Amino acid sequence: MKLKVGIINVTGYAGSELARLLYSHPQVELTSVTGRSAVGKKLAEVFPHMIDIKLNITEELGKVDLVFSAMPHKASAEVILPLIKQGVKVVDISADFRLKDAQEYPVWYDFVHPAPELLPEAVYGLPEFYRSKIAAARLVANPGCYPTGALLALAPVVKEGLVYPDIIVDSKSGVSGAGRTLSLTTHYSEATDNVSAYALKGHRHLPEIVQELKALSPGFAPAVTFVPHLVPTARGILSSCYARAKEGKLAKGEAELRKLYKDFYKGEPFVRIVDQPPGTKQTWGSNLCLIYPSLDSRTGKLVIVSCIDNLVKGAAGQAIQNMNIMFSFPEKAGLEVIPLYP
Amino acid sequence: MKLKVGIINVTGYAGSELARLLYSHPQVELTSVTGRSAVGKKLAEVFPHMIDIKLNITEELGKVDLVFSAMPHKASAEVILPLIKQGVKVVDISADFRLKDAQEYPVWYDFVHPAPELLPEAVYGLPEFYRSKIAAARLVANPGCYPTGALLALAPVVKEGLVYPDIIVDSKSGVSGAGRTLSLTTHYSEATDNVSAYALKGHRHLPEIVQELKALSPGFAPAVTFVPHLVPTARGILSSCYARAKEGKLAKGEAELRKLYKDFYKGEPFVRIVDQPPGTKQTWGSNLCLIYPSLDSRTGKLVIVSCIDNLVKGAAGQAIQNMNIMFSFPEKAGLEVIPLYP
């Protein structure tokens, strides 16, 4: 008997990527997909690449054991709450249960959280940090795409107390990160051949990064400057993270640094410490996170570069990894594919 | 016991795509990969996206049950001949056994064929045409990327004798079709944002297209003008095929045409007759061939559009499909993935 799963709001890129990946999952059957803008259509009408998936988009979710919510923030919480009460397990792709402090929601997301009592229970779904909690969770808050890359890059040195709080995360994201909703910024002729920074007044993923860096190292008060950039490619996030090593730490230089990272992520099914600076294309379609830790010996600054596919490890793939952990499936089930290249 | 397979010349894009796809194949183990320019290296050093495939590139092929040759033409025949004699089954990605007439090789490929006696036996590996012969073959000549798309688009109307011999195939290919060997044409800054026609004096895939169209319809003497174009994307071939319907044929118009195509490809695991003009991106990473048959009622001309991923259905995926048929595996084994989108 396969696990029955559903996707709420399959019509965006996170939703469609979930459907794509779940199709190949050996323990799971995708039985229900919803999407308000496309009720009554076949999934393949909305996404012709899924011509082989025979599913209709409905208004109401069918009976499932687990649901992925790919709704926008605020709407996601509203749709999830009754499901939780019915005993359906939930992986929420939205931000609605990522932040532990309910006060952050009005500040960053412009709404008052409808169920602050659930925030302590919701588990931040970064398996490399919270695997055992995820296994026991009924509600997993899937991390944002930028935080996934940044946190995996920074965790080893922050947890070990090797760096000063001044941290810079300079991220470059493919355009699919902006979703399927139309905008001039993501209009082809405007986005192609264009590189730009955005959200310089503060991106919503910042509080998530800060919260989880603090959680790694009690007493650490990170001062994170996070600047996302849009680059002309559909997929991929490369994050270049900068921090100054504390005096006397990492005295043996890059070799010590690399050993720390290899030890920290030993046995992790999807994190790889690489020998050469990685390219985002090395992760296309896969759940891998590639990390290249380096040390600028001239200035004592650490430069940690990470790459993910924003729609996989940064969204749908990580959600499936979380589901696998919640249901004791092999953690790589449905996620074993080699990246598409070139 | 899994089938042991090898790849000769894994260092090009067809070779690496084979390795990528075979990794997920349930009945097969990739045990040996060769590549002269990279002997002694790990596969992942040459192709970092295959970080999870632990294989060394060797000079000599190990013992295998089937080998894929991704060598360039001429060199491929040379390396294949002794293997055939040893009883190893071969799928040849090169052109060396595609043409039945040995005289064509000096004309199109600048070499005298070293084993013309094998040409009659070699099976042209387009499963939709030659499935049963492939099943019994020891040597399969995997079709070229352009012929795959063009032949699948044209077969139904040619076989049924519905069109005149004047046929135009206008194909648009992604740049990976030109391989991994460096050239100014495929230098990023030159190829990006650029569209161009090439090989206007005759492309090597032309005799292959003509040969197989003739084979479909004895007595038919197609006059094919084939013009390939380079478009700025890594993968994908879209072929727009033009032919004039014979008077009195297809009197019921496009509905009759579409029915013909649906019947012709009924049950085919990878060919889909689509309702809307398809985009190459709907096939990325998959073995699908999407066909959109249409009729220009103003001029009586048929316009048949087909899409494939040139590295999958146009090369590595089709090679695996052939292997599946040769070894009675499920034909879709290892090839069930949904295309990567967006």
Place this chain on the structure above:
Amino acid sequence: MKLKVGIINVTGYAGSELARLLYSHPQVELTSVTGRSAVGKKLAEVFPHMIDIKLNITEELGKVDLVFSAMPHKASAEVILPLIKQGVKVVDISADFRLKDAQEYPVWYDFVHPAPELLPEAVYGLPEFYRSKIAAARLVANPGCYPTGALLALAPVVKEGLVYPDIIVDSKSGVSGAGRTLSLTTHYSEATDNVSAYALKGHRHLPEIVQELKALSPGFAPAVTFVPHLVPTARGILSSCYARAKEGKLAKGEAELRKLYKDFYKGEPFVRIVDQPPGTKQTWGSNLCLIYPSLDSRTGKLVIVSCIDNLVKGAAGQAIQNMNIMFSFPEKAGLEVIPLYP
């Protein structure tokens, strides 16, 4: 005293390209730009690349000697009619005065033409065909982007009566051709890495191509199949045109063909007959049309390939060329730039 010119609807890509090019025109001053969606804004707010052009977008056109209308069809005719009466010269980028037969408008553009009496007077603004008429015109209908490339490619052989009426025009256009209005088709993540055919039931530029081919050769009844394709680049149209040479014509082959083209376009300021198949990128930002005439000696078919920048020779540049002719400026004034490459 510079000529005062205005642009109606500067907020699309044809409009903005006009503003960009006119800025460098020595005889002209751009004094008025309108655009309903952006009234009150500075031009540089809508198009930041024009930071150095100090103009406000207004609702009403100021007093000018010549106006370019970049309005959508139907709306353009409405706004142009009163201007014509006021004695303002007009170059209309829309299709509203391109077709000589008013009956075509309901068929192809879904509206009844509001001023059919002006159609005979309006001059089709392809200078290579109608230079002297343009010089005397008060209303020039600037050709469509596809017709410009296709007509320049086909004119010499059609005019000389060298080909049969069966003609295929397979065009590949960059995405800017679809304009600045948002759509899923032109959403970055959908359009990048994608190639597709569209408008297979008949594109609006078809009647324009047919009309002008007929005009070149009285009695010639061309049966044109025109299939436009979208390719992933911002700019550029490459058209591959196929026609069969009449028996006994072009007996000396490609040399004769090339001579015909060179003679036909001798002295033309923007048409170049090239020795190698051209790429669209060789025309970026310029008013050039590159033509490569070739002959498939195996089948007797002509393959004529042309390249233009759809926003320049296919729209704004050609409009300026027309203005130059109308006002006896040097025809290349404001259009002498070398294409941007790479």
Place this chain on the structure above:
Amino acid sequence: MKLKVGIINVTGYAGSELARLLYSHPQVELTSVTGRSAVGKKLAEVFPHMIDIKLNITEELGKVDLVFSAMPHKASAEVILPLIKQGVKVVDISADFRLKDAQEYPVWYDFVHPAPELLPEAVYGLPEFYRSKIAAARLVANPGCYPTGALLALAPVVKEGLVYPDIIVDSKSGVSGAGRTLSLTTHYSEATDNVSAYALKGHRHLPEIVQELKALSPGFAPAVTFVPHLVPTARGILSSCYARAKEGKLAKGEAELRKLYKDFYKGEPFVRIVDQPPGTKQTWGSNLCLIYPSLDSRTGKLVIVSCIDNLVKGAAGQAIQNMNIMFSFPEKAGLEVIPLYP
């Protein structure tokens, strides 16, 4: 009488961009172009987009008043030295005269400088820093592409002593910055859809950035971490520069910061302080440098973003700007074009 200029090594992208831009320069005639790999060819054979420039590539430079050297480093110095002695003015695009300390050449460029006595005389060709010296120079060392963007972004706050020495420059460059020489990194199928960091052990442009930051503020000892990235576009560099404001400085926040930048660059013909985060595409083909200064009020860090076209303000355009200053031409002569967009 126009100034006669030549280009040494016209066959790379800096050289071809010089030829493109000089073609439109009203005071200058390009009379001689050299390029070892293409001696005897027409310029338009090597670069088909320059079909309208009638020049032959020669081995030896003809008689000119000023020469641009686009030779690689080391070779450039060798070819320049005799020219200087002959009284030809030189703008050197290579790095050979940028660094004041001859000891840096073996370290960063692997050669012993052949004419260290000329280093004090050579003027670093950043007009915004050294306009009057350039006016009097016979040898101008044209800045590197990365330093141009980084230095213009950082100069105001460094010169005014507002920031601490810890500076991070995270730059994203289009692929043309890697030149026209073939490599796997710049092979289309590898570079498209790929984002990566490189030169993490130290890029050659670092000493240039450090030297000029020091020159801006005597006693300032900047600790610069510079990480270049490759992004999939032909042109453009976006640099995100991070530095911490000194306590008590910039107390009025971003308004004060923006005023500082506007004042600093007042009257500069090519630097623009923009109101919104800029995109590289806003500079395509132009000599503009767009700067967006911002302040992360949460952490007190400055984030200064700059954009240039690496081949124009980052190479050929700046070289022409330098020539204009050297010969008292209007500084914008030949450089007034509006960027190409979209």
